[in-house]
């Protein structure tokens with residue numbers, strides 16, 4: 001599998017819906033740029049995250065941090081991902097990659113590789129993932145020579161890429177995580193969303209989170225957030241769309257919203273617009289989804305999420321990304337070691353940065369020295385994802 005748009009199949013369009021889709025994108029872009037939720041990561045004099053950033057994040061449910069990953073880091077990520085993609089299974093039922101070697105994911109026990117038909121909506125209107133995608137998205141016609149299926153999501157991505165592990169340990173992003181979820185924040189999961197031109201599947205409108213919706217303690221931050229780092233940037237055609245403010249509303253009736261709009265183009269939604277190296281933070285409760293990628297541009301999102309400790313500790317959950325379990329302190333600590341490895345891996349590659357100090361494991365910092373030989377020890381680490 002190749003990555004760059006120009007290497008890939010022809011871009012498609014939305015057929016009869018193309019004109020409406022083009023207008024929707026243009027209007028959405030204008031609304032997005034008026035939201036006041038983008039710019040570099042900034043701090044107050046005391047080192048805390050700038051209050052206006054936090055305010056804009058909590059107001060809208062997302063924020064685009066511009067220019068977080070520089071060119072050399074993007075090059076590292078691209079190199080890792082190209083190697084990784086070449087080592088994935090050649091087809092859905094194959095254990096071999098396209099060169100005939102055993103695929104890098106062939107022995108993974110955790111759900112790792114996700115395939116979809118070109119430009120399809122694999123989840124909308126089904127009971128999959130707890131039925132959280134109740135409305136079907138429009139499925140444009142793929143090119144006649146498009147492959148039967150392609151990979152659109154890879155979970156447990158840190159076991160395959162040290163460059164992604166180093167993004168995971170980024171000091172500024174971890175400071176943002178602490179500002180939003182508290183110093184004792186915990187992991188959620190990590191993945192790569194691969195949205196190829198003319199192939200990339202849609203992700204139907206949904207809110208993340210399966211627990212806590214009925215809890216009296218539920219609030220706008222209960223289900224944490226995902227960071228979405230963009231290797232090539234993202235546009236209104238290949239990127240995520242968000243309905244601002246919906247993270248505060250509890251569970252919204254997605255089917256009713258789509259029925260009322262008479263289309264999957266929800267009228268108040270805005271696209272997440274990013275340049276290469278921008279990293280967005282997206283509240284998991286905000287209503288979000290992405291359309292089939294009929295554009296000529298690849299989107300590659302390095303996704304990684306964090307929770308408040310209070311949202312996972314003692315909670316019985318799972319079932320969407322892994323087996324159901326009760327998340328005790330031992331499990332949280334075991335899963336959090338990957339944060340420590342990310343921090344140390346980053347420290348070695350970027351000695352000029354001040355590494356983030358992860359409070360919950362700070363006293364045991366020396367136990368978590370990273371070395372490339374440790375990569376195999378992360379095999380299936382995502383069986384311990386904290387999925388709520």
Ligand SMILES: O=C(O)CCC(=O)C(=O)O
Pocket residue numbers: 193203208226239240288289290301303
């Ligand atoms: O990136 C996408 O297209 C979908 C991402 C998403 O739905 C999520 O991270 O929950």
